[in-house]
Amino acid sequence: MKFRFWGTRGSLPAPGPDTLVYGGNSTCCSIEHEGRHLVIDAGSGIRLLGAELMGPGPMGGSEDASLEVTLLMTHLHFDHIMGFPFFAPAYTPGAVIRLGGWPKCLKGIKGMFKNGRYDGGFPVSFAELPSKILRDEALTPPRFAWQGMEVRTTPLNHPQGAVGYRFEAPGGALVFITDNELAVGAPPPKALVEFCSGAAVLIHDAQYLPSEMDICAGRGHSEFRACLALAQAAGAGRLILTHHDPGRTDAQIEAMIDQARAEAGSLPVEGAREGQTLEL
Ligand SMILES: [Zn+2]
Ligand SMILES: [Zn+2]
Incomplete structure (x- = not known):
């Protein structure tokens, strides 16, 4: 299983000379397993992922009627959904995009195209998209399978809620939790420790x-x-910190990671970098 970060920034994309190392795009990750593609969140990083899925060709890609993508949403805050209208597979006739995870994910994606939001909100309507975009009920929390891989979800502590994901990959479990507030100075919640165990x-x-x-x-x-504290209580093998603040420069993230490493004992800690891949 191959995991890749396409966007590591929280709240708002932050491109520029100060964010070249960790990246400026908002949250999007992909998992490639047995020739299939799964995406987590549709932040601005999904534009680059879409271009790669489409391959070289005019207008950024040739038409691929067999393209099938699973998109799991953690929640519908703007930084996690803003990239979807620029996801090339959505404009590809015959492509299928299966939505899952967050209960209102289809409604949220449709909402991104609603011109009624305000005058001239977006030039294309959802109904005009030539791809097939559907809610796949098989991808419903708290537990489902994707390509033979067990996937579990957990509710998170976030305004309006969010879900975290655990993928039982062949090389070990990968847990992806963003937009979650852990209490300062308190032990991590038992249920979350179990989820990350x-x-x-x-x-x-x-x-x-x-x-x-x-x-x-x-x-x-x-x-x-x-x-x-959560990673240590759960016995995690490696901690990767993400959802970097848009105002945080590469140097400031580096300083934060140095501090975290100094306090982490033997636990490896790093900052999520756009383009970084993990093999599990
Ligand atoms: Zn966010
Ligand atoms: Zn959020």
Whole structure:
């Protein structure tokens, strides 16, 4: 199973010279397994993923009637869905996009195309898309299978809610939890520790610094110390911090990761980088 980060930024894309290392696109990841493609979230990073799925050709891709993509949503906040109208497979006749995870994912995707949001909101309507975009009821939390791989979900602590995912990959479990607030200075919730138990890789939201939580508590994001506590309690093999704050430069993320490593003992810690791949 091959996992890849296409967007690691939280809240808003942040392109520019200060975000070249960790990336400027908002949340999107992909899993490739047995020749099939699964996507988690449709932040601005999904545009690049769509271009790669389409391959070289005029207008960024040739028409591939056999293209089938599974898209699991964590929730519908704008930074996690904003890229979908620029996802090339959606404009490909015959392509099938199966939506799952967050209960209202289809409604949310349709909403991105609604011109009624405000005058001139988007030039294309959902009904005009030539691909087939459907809610796949087989991809319903809290547990389902994808390509023979067991997938579990967990509810997260986030305004309006969100779901985290655990994939039982051949080389160990990968847990993806973004947009989740872990309480500062408190033990991690038992249910979440169980959900992350023994994961080879734990990817977790660490948008804020410990020093920012006085102001930022309640916004639904975590700081690295609480992530370390969760990873250690769960016996995770590796911790990758993501959903980087849009105002955080590469140098500042590097400093945060250095601090986390200094406190992590033997647990390997890193910052999620756009384009980074993991094999499991
Ligand atoms: Zn977010
Ligand atoms: Zn959110």
